[in-house]
Amino acid sequence: MISSRVWETPRAPDRTEIGQTEKPAGTWSVATFDCSQDQRSLGLGAIAGALASVLEGTHMTSKSVKLTAACMLAGSIVGWQAPAMAGSDASSDTYAGDYQGGSLPTGTFIALQYAGFAHSNSFIDTAGNAVPNSHANVWEEFTRFAYFSQLFGHPFVIEAEVPFATLTDVNLPIPGSNNSVHSGATDPVFHLTYFFIADAKVQRWLGFTDYVYLPLGRYNPADTINVATPHQTTDVAQIGYTEGLGKFSPALNGVFFDLVANASFHSNGKDPIFAPAATVVPKLGTVPGFASFDTLTQQASYDVKAFLRYEPKPLQFIALGIEKSWGGEQVAKNGKFASALGGPLAGFNFVAPLANESLSKDDYLRGHVEFQFPLAQDLALGGDIFHDFDRVGGFKDDFGIELRLTKFFFPARPSMLTK
Numbered sequence: 001m002i003s004s005r006v007w008e009t010p011r012a013p014d015r016t017e018i019g020q021t022e023k024p025a026g027t028w029s030v031a032t033f034d035c036s037q038d039q040r041s042l043g044l045g046a047i048a049g050a051l052a053s054v055l056e057g058t059h060m061t062s063k064s065v066k067l068t069a070a071c072m073l074a075g076s077i078v079g080w081q082a083p084a085m086a087g088s089d090a091s092s093d094t095y096a097g098d099y100q101g102g103s104l105p106t107g108t109f110i111a112l113q114y115a116g117f118a119h120s121n122s123f124i125d126t127a128g129n130a131v132p133n134s135h136a137n138v139w140e141e142f143t144r145f146a147y148f149s150q151l152f153g154h155p156f157v158i159e160a161e162v163p164f165a166t167l168t169d170v171n172l173p174i175p176g177s178n179n180s181v182h183s184g185a186t187d188p189v190f191h192l193t194y195f196f197i198a199d200a201k202v203q204r205w206l207g208f209t210d211y212v213y214l215p216l217g218r219y220n221p222a223d224t225i226n227v228a229t230p231h232q233t234t235d236v237a238q239i240g241y242t243e244g245l246g247k248f249s250p251a252l253n254g255v256f257f258d259l260v261a262n263a264s265f266h267s268n269g270k271d272p273i274f275a276p277a278a279t280v281v282p283k284l285g286t287v288p289g290f291a292s293f294d295t296l297t298q299q300a301s302y303d304v305k306a307f308l309r310y311e312p313k314p315l316q317f318i319a320l321g322i323e324k325s326w327g328g329e330q331v332a333k334n335g336k337f338a339s340a341l342g343g344p345l346a347g348f349n350f351v352a353p354l355a356n357e358s359l360s361k362d363d364y365l366r367g368h369v370e371f372q373f374p375l376a377q378d379l380a381l382g383g384d385i386f387h388d389f390d391r392v393g394g395f396k397d398d399f400g401i402e403l404r405l406t407k408f409f410f411p412a413r414p415s416m417l418t419k
Contacts, residue, residue, distance in 0.1 A: 086219070086226045086228075086229060086230050086269070086272055086296065086330060086359055086360065087165075087186055087187070087217065087219075087226055087227050087228045087229045088229065088266075088298070088301070088328055088330065088360065088362055089186075089187050089189070089213035089229055089232065089234035089236070089264065089266070090234070090236070090264040090266075090301035090303065090325070090328050090362040091236070091262060091264060091301065091303035091325055091362065092209075092211060092236060092238060092260070092262060092303075093114070093384075093402075094238070094240065094260045094305075095370055095372075095382060095384065095404070096256075096258045096307035096309045096317065096319035096321060096368075096370045097242065097256065097258060097307075097309055097311065097317055097319070097372075098240065098258075099195075099205045099206075099207050099240035099241065099242045099258070099260075100205055100242050100256070101148075101157070102155045102157075102193075102195040102197075102198030102205045102207055103155075103198050103199075103200040103205070104148050104155075104408075105148070105410065105411055106148055106149055106150050106155070106411070107148065107149070107410075107411030108147075108148040108408065108409065108410055108411060109145070109146070109147050109148075109408075109409040110145070110146040110147075110148075110406060110407065110408055110409070111143075111144075111145055111406075111407045111409070112143070112144040112145075112146070112404060112405065112406050112407070113141075113142075113143055113144075113404070113405045114140070114141060114142050114143075114144070114402060114403070114404050114405075115140075115141045115402070115403050116138075116139070116140045116141070116384075116400065116401065116402030116403070117137065117138070117139055117400065117401055117402075118137070118138040118386075118395075118397040118399065118400030118401075119135075119136075119137050119138075119397070119398055119399050119400070120134075120135055120136050120137075120138070120395035120396055120397050120398060121134075121135050121396070121398050122134055122135070122395070122396050123135075123136070123172055123394070123395050123396075124391050124392050124393065124394065124395075124396055125358075125393065126329060126358040126359070126360065126361050126392065126393040127358075128392050130396075131172060133171060134171055134172050134395075135169065135170075135171050136167045136168075136169060136170045136171070136172070136225075136395050137167060137168045137169045137170075138165065138166075138167050138395065138397075138400075139165065139166050139167070139168065140163065140164065140165040140166075140402075141163070141164055141165075142161050142162060142163035142164060143161060143162055144159060144160070144161035145159065145160055145161070146158070146159040147159075151194060154194060154195050154196065154198070155193075155194075155195040155198050155207075156192070156193070156194050156195070157192065157193040157195075158192060159190070159191045159192070159193070160188070160189070160190045160191075161188065161189055162185065162188045163185070163186045163187075163188070163189075164183075164184060164185055164186065165183060165184075165186055165227040166181060166183030166184070166227065167181045167183065167225055167227070168181075170224075170225065172224060172225070180222075180223040180224050180225070181223060181224070181225045181226075181227070182218060182219065182220040182223040182225070182226045182227065182228070183218075183227055184217075184218040184227070184228075185216070185217050185218050185228070186217040186218075186227050186228045186229075187213040187214055187215060187216060187217040187228055187229055187232075187234070188213070188214050188216055188217075189211050189212065189213045189214070190211075190212050190214070191209055191210060191211040191212065191236075192209065192210055193207050193208065193209040193240075194207060194208050194209075195207040196208070202244075202247070203242075203243065203244025203246065203247065203256070204242070204243055204244070205240070205241070205242040206239075206240070206241050206242075207239075207240045208237075208238070208239055208240075209236075209237075209238040209239075209240065209262075210235065210236070210237055210238070211234075211235065211236035211238065212233070212234075212235055213229075213232075213233065213234040213235075213236070214233065215229065215231040215232055215233050215267075217229060219231060221271050221272055221273050221274040221275075221292075222274060222275065229266075229269055230269030230270060230271060230272040230296050231269055231270050231271075232266050232267050232268070232269040232296070232298065233266075233267040234264055234265065234266045234267070235264070235265050236262050236263070236264045236265075237262060237263050237265075238260065238261065238262035239259075239260070239261050239262070240258075240259070240260050241258070241259045241260075242256055242257070242258050242259075243256065243257045244256050245257060254310055254311050254312055255308065255309070255310055255311075256307075256308075256309045256310075256311060257306070257307070257308060257309075258306065258307040258309055258319070258321075259304075259305075259306050259307075260303075260304070260305050260306075261303070261304045261305075262302070262303050263300055263301070263302050263303075264300060264301040264302075264303075264328065264362075265300050266298035266299075266300070266301070266328070268295055268296060268297055268298075269295070269296035269297075269298070269330075270294065270295065270296070271292075271293075271294055272293055272295075272296040272330075272332045272359070273291065273292060273293040273332050273335070273357070274290065274291075274292045274293075275290065275291050275292070276288070276289075276290060276291075277289050277290055277291035277337055279337060279339075287339050287341065288339070288340050288341070289337055289338050289339040289340045289349075290337070290338050290340060291335065291336070291337050291354060292335065292336060292338070293332035293333060293334060293335040293354070293357065294333075294334045294335075295332070295333045295334045296330055296331065296332050296333070296359070297330070297331050297333060298328060298329065298330045298331075299327050299328055299329045300327050300328070301325065301326075301327045301328030301362040302325065302326055302327050303323065303324070303325040303326075303362070304323070304324050305321055305322065305323035305324070305368070306321060306322060307319040307320065307321035307368070307370070308320055308321075309370075314374075315372060315373070315374040315380040316372060316373045316374055316380075317370075317371065317372050318369075318370070318371050319368070319369070319370040319371070320368070320369060321367070321368035321369075321370065322365075322366075322367055322368070323364075323365070323366040323367075323368060324364075324365050324366075325362050325363060325364050325366070326361075326362070326363050327361070327362060327363070328360075328361055328362030328363070328393075329358060329360070329361045329393065330358070330359040330360050330361070331356050331357065331358050331359065332356065332357040332359055333356050335353065335354030335355070335356065335357065336351050336352065336353055336354055337351070337352050337353075337354055338350075338351045339351070358393075359393075360393040360394050361392050361393025361394065362393070362394075363391065363392040363393050363394075364388050364390060364391040364392070364394070364396070365388065365389045365390040365391075366386050366387065366388050366389065366397070367386065367387050367389060368384055368385070368386050369384075369385045369386075370382065370383065370384045370385075371383055372404075372406075378407065378408040378409070378410065379405075379406070379407050379408070380405075380406045380408075381403065381404070381405055381406075382403070382404040382405075382406065383401060383402060383403045383404065384400075384401070384402045384404075385399075385400070385401050386399075386400045386401075386402075387399060387400070
């Protein structure tokens, strides 16, 4: 029931819709044309001279020169601030035992505050290759509120949260990367949980939660790393199941099994990338310009985690868990390179398509140690210590910890109301 959570220009190019094939992250290339030539880097004056030599003795128009220049790219690599990742609203931050909350009395209100840190010693691209010397620290915090009511005679929980995140000590030595981070508010989320079973006597709980992430987070297509999505709406459908094992054997009194499984469905994002760029054109040399993509698509993400939990008394537990997440590949599409020649060459600018770019995935295997202990009858401190055993398409968390402070506001008892 709990959820959590990367380019300056004189002129922006027009946007076009050109679908291309995908390429691994960090490899940005112009679509290939059949006009291979030797390539060399030239200054602006040499570019003008080369362009004059191209035009000498011809009657080429500005339009034909643009087409010729685009053809002359001949698959050359575009050098620019390649993006590492955009935020992804996937899965949830449901703790072991959270669905046991279905037995809380109607009218209960809960305020929760989270703060987390994770350290990564490697960024793994979507092809499964570690970027050498890459690392980052991730910080996040969010506030969440929950209200317990009833619907059709079953517990019904209404929740909302506002998350924030940032990265520090970032090093992502992909050619052209500027390691800039756009931090701050990520996408807020509202969620509803309906319990089909909430039986404290039998010690069995089964609930369904639907999360809706709203595309209101801060996103900047010019930064290498964004903590928010590029204006995507995400719906996460989740099932939570908890079973007390004490009824099967007295030796298992206080032992519980928790299972959480969900699927995240993402809308398309818009304008995920806009960056200064340059390409080498035969006879023209290095041509400055801009690389941009106007669409981001994301496959559905899936996540399953299971815990064995020991709860000696209310508000106190220790749990061991394993989590597997997969899917969620983000692909930047409809990309183009637009040249930005100035002065006497301004009339000869051209546009060429870029191949689709795979940015990230929600693909990892993670271990968890979770705990909670009471500070008072209505106050508890919990935590989640985690480690990624495997990761594809993002930063691999070598160590992470999140703390959760939970304050309960229980409804007044009828006897108290009559006083």
